[in-house]
Amino acid sequence: MKDAQDISIGWRTEPPPTTYRVWADDPARFSMHRIATLHHNFHGHPLFQVPELLKLGKELAPLGQCRFMRPGLTVASTIAHDSRHPDGRSIDEHFERMEEPGSSVALYNIETIPRYQALLLAIVDTLRGTVECEQPDIFMVNGFVFISAPPSVTPFHIDRENNFWLQLHGRKILNVWDHQDRSIVPAEAVEDFIVTHSLRKVRFSEEFRPRSQEFHARPGDGVYFPSTSPHMTRSVPDWTGPGDRVSISIGVTFYTSVTRRTARIHQVNRVLRKWGLSPAYPGESPVADALKASVGGLVGATRSCLVDMTASGQRFKSVTTPPPGSY
Numbered sequence: 073m074k075d076a077q078d079i080s081i082g083w084r085t086e087p088p089p090t091t092y093r094v095w096a097d098d099p100a101r102f103s104m105h106r107i108a109t110l111h112h113n114f115h116g117h118p119l120f121q122v123p124e125l126l127k128l129g130k131e132l133a134p135l136g137q138c139r140f141m142r143p144g145l146t147v148a149s150t151i152a153h154d155s156r157h158p159d160g161r162s163i164d165e166h167f168e169r170m171e172e173p174g175s176s177v178a179l180y181n182i183e184t185i186p187r188y189q190a191l192l193l194a195i196v197d198t199l200r201g202t203v204e205c206e207q208p209d210i211f212m213v214n215g216f217v218f219i220s221a222p223p224s225v226t227p228f229h230i231d232r233e234n235n236f237w238l239q240l241h242g243r244k245i246l247n248v249w250d251h252q253d254r255s256i257v258p259a260e261a262v263e264d265f266i267v268t269h270s271l272r273k274v275r276f277s278e279e280f281r282p283r284s285q286e287f288h289a290r291p292g293d294g295v296y297f298p299s300t301s302p303h304m305t306r307s308v309p310d311w312t313g314p315g316d317r318v319s320i321s322i323g324v325t326f327y328t329s330v331t332r333r334t335a336r337i338h339q340v341n342r343v344l345r346k347w348g349l350s351p352a353y354p355g356e357s358p359v360a361d362a363l364k365a366s367v368g369g370l371v372g373a374t375r376s377c378l379v380d381m382t383a384s385g386q387r388f389k390s391v392t393t394p395p396p397g398s399y
C-alpha cells in the first residue's frame with residue numbers, strides 16, 4: 073500500500089480537495105463477490121478530522137453509541153464492548169487521553185447524525201454504479217468509526233453487511249478471509265449468525281492466518297470485503313511517532329438485493345431444519361435458492377406488515393428497521 077499521507081491528527085496540512093471519492097485499484101477485476109483493494113481521499117474530509125469526531129462522539133455518547141472495547145482482547149477473543157468506559161471516563165476525557173497506548177473507542181451507527189448520514193451516502197455514491205450493476209438496490213448504509221492507540225485489536229468476526237473499510241489516520245493491519253472459505257467459518261456458523269446474530273460458532277485459529285489477505289493500511293488505503301467475510305484488525309506501538317499515535321478507520325457498511333436474498337435463504341433453511349430436513353446452504357443449489365428466496369420474501373413481507381400494524385395499533389411511529397434476518 074502507498075506511503076502515509078502528510079496528515080497529522082486533528083489538522084489537515086494540505087488544502088482540502090474539491091472532490092472526495094473512493095476508487096477500486098483494479099476496476100476491471102472488481103467484483104462484489106471478492107475482496108478488493110481500494111483507495112480514497114476521504115481522510116482529508118473535514119468531518120473526519122479529530123475535533124469533528126470528538127463532536128460526533130459527544131452526540132453519540134448519550135445514545136449509547138460510543139462503544140469501548142473490553143481491555144486485554146486478543147484476535148481470538150469474543151467481541152465485547154460497553155457504552156461505559158472501563159475506567160469510568162467521559163467521552164471528553166477519553167479523547168483528551170486518546171493517544172495513551174491501548175486507548176480505544178468505536179463510534180457506532182454514525183448515520184444517526186444527519187451530517188454523517190449524508191457523508192456515508194456520498195462515500196457509497198462514488199462506487200454506486202460499480203456496486204449496483206452487480207448487486208442492485210443498496211440500502212441501510214451505516215458507518216462505524218474505530219479510534220484507537222496501539223496496541224489495539226478487533227477480534228476475528230463476520231458481519232452481515234458488505235463493507236467499504238477505509239483507513240483515515242495512522243496505521244492498522246487488516247486480515248480478511250474469503251467469505252466462501254468454509255474451512256474458516258463453516259456454513260452452519262454463517263447461518264447461525266445471519267438468523268440469530270450469534271458469533272458463538274465463529275472462532276479464530278492461528279492455522280487460519282496463512283489463508284487470509286493481510287493489508288497494512290495507511291491513510292488513503294481501503295479494502296472492500298463482501299458480507300460474511302471473516303476479518304480482524306490490529307495495530308502495534310512500534311509504528312507510532314509524534315502526530316501519528318492514533319489509528320482511525322471507518323467501516324461503511326450496506327446491504328443489497330443480494331445480501332437480502334441470501335439472508336432469506338438462510339431463514340428458510342432454519343425453518344426447514346426445525347422440521348428435521350437438511351436443506352442445501354445458499355449457493356449449493358440455484359433452483360432451491362430461487363424457491364427459498366421467494367418463500368423467504370413472502371415471509372419477510374408478512375412480518376414487516378405485522379410489525380407495522382402492531383406499531384400503528386400501539387400508536388408508535390412506523391417501524392422502518394426490518395426484523396433481524398429479514399434483509
Ligand SMILES: [Fe+2]
Pocket residue numbers: 229230231303323
Ligand atoms: Fe466488522
